[in-house]
Amino acid sequence: MLISDPLPFIKEFIQALNQAIKAERANRGLSRIQCGWLGFCLMGIIITNSVCWVKFERAGLGGWSLGALSWMFRHSKFPWERLRVLSIGLILKRYGITEGCLALDDSDKRGSKVTSTIAGVHKLKDKASGDYMMGQCLIFLVLITPKVTIPVGFVFYEPDPTLSAWYKRNKQLKKAGIVAKHRPKKPVKNPHYPSKQELALELLKTVGQEHPQVNVKCVLADALYGTGVFCQKASTLFGGTQLISQLRSNQNILYRGKKMSVESYFSTYPGTTQVIRIRGNEPQQVTVGSARLVVSAHGKKRFVIALKYEGEDSYRYLVATDLTWRTLDIVQAYTFRWLIEVFFSDWKAYEGWNALTKQPGEEGSSRSLILSLLVDHCLLLHPQQLAQVENKQPAYTVGRLVNLVKMDSLLTIIQALIATDQPAQQLQRLAQQMEENCPLNLSSKHMVERDMGRLEPTPALKYKAAA
Helix, strand or coil: CCCCCCCHHHHHHHHHHHHHHHHHCCCCCCCHHHHHHHHHHHHHHHHHCCECHHHHHHHCCCCCCHHHHHHHHHHCCCCHHHHHHHHHHHHHHHHCCCEEEEEEEEEEEECCCCCCCECCCEEEECCCCCCEEEEEEEEEEEEECCCCEEEEEEEEECCCHHHHHHHHHHHHHHHCCCCHHHCCCCCCCCCCCCCHHHHHHHHHHHHHHHCCCCEEEEEEECHHHCCHHHHHHHHHHCCCCEEEEEECCCCEEEECCEEEEHHHHHHHCCCEEEEEEHHHCCEEEEEEEEEEEEECCCCEEEEEEEEEECCCCCCEEEEECCCCCCHHHHHHHHHHHHHHHHHHHHHHHHCCCCCCECCCHHHHHHHHHHHHHHHHHHHHCCHHHHHHHHCCCCCCCHHHHHHHHHHHHHHHHHHHHHHCCCHHHHHHHHHHHHHHHCCCCCCCCCCCCCCCCCCCCCHHHHHHHHC
8 A cells, every 4th residue: 555645634624733833833834844754654554454664665666755754753853742732633633522530551562672773662471372472561541531442551561670580589499488588578669669659659640731721530450459558658649539449359348347358348249230331332241249348558538339240150359449420320430541542452453553653762652652542532533433423423433534544544645646747657667666666576385496405315215225
């Protein structure tokens, strides 16, 4: 697929971004070349599903060279963080969004075996296979609104290598039967490597400051962020808003002065069958039990809920900070957390960054990710997506919009050829450009013109087989 000039909706998106930048500071708008580069990159990500200058150069038939694309990315003075923030502001304004829920989760990006120049690469556990891999870990924040779901922030996580080495060694010694006093002491935490909870709190704080006009109804997070400190601080950041997370089944609670696990408590006081709407869809039966209990690790009373969907054998346990909400309202609100998983799926499949990004350094990773998220924001402002949402119809999927953009790009090239005075010559010129910019690579899979060696028995060595 070829890259034509940026489609009209991309040009309008970049022009609106430029106007927003100028509104903040009149002398800081994007230049004509910067606007052209940004539009070409957004088209390139959609068409090639990558953030790769080589692919962009080939698909653009030499309109932008690899060197020029890379130089602009590294040295042109784009206000990168403001691009992300102002892009979100355009969506909020265009859709009239004033409230929503924030969903928090982390996602891993697999890297190659040799990733010495990519920032934040460390050993990760592959959730699908159970094996280990090298890659990057990102914490994302997504705003879920009554109309659309918007990625609003991200941060890279990297574990403290000293602590990681200590945990590994301590586990080995413990397994070998070495008592604690003879094992090395845990090293002091390095402030240059904040934990996921610390990074998530900073991310929540930043997004809250960037978009104070949005009323955050609740914050949703999985069990990793269900600690007492995180729940309290995250709720306080938005004026005491509801925070819903999960508890482990062996988490202790206090009931009538006795300490017991949440699993033990709800086995004594089982739930009842209720009907809820998961993410506003068709009614579904679930088994729900709830109580306002003191969670030992939190040191205060929380709203604890045991939830079991139809067909499941065991409960999952939710915890909420605001005791004034109803049980079913908390259960239904927490179902929205699944939408961040849908965002991950769309982003990894269609928006380039997860497929092929080789920009080295912290700036390379961060800037290329911002470009990828700008594609997501841009597609939310696609004319057909806008019409669908404004007419109160279900929004289109990212995959559907990407295919539509690819077809529109191809049609634009064909229309430009037909509109010329000499279409046959222009077509021949296009074919020549394609041949020059898309050379065929030699394959190492086939053995043509290579020596395969001698693959047959040697008569003189028959006695070896007989012996």
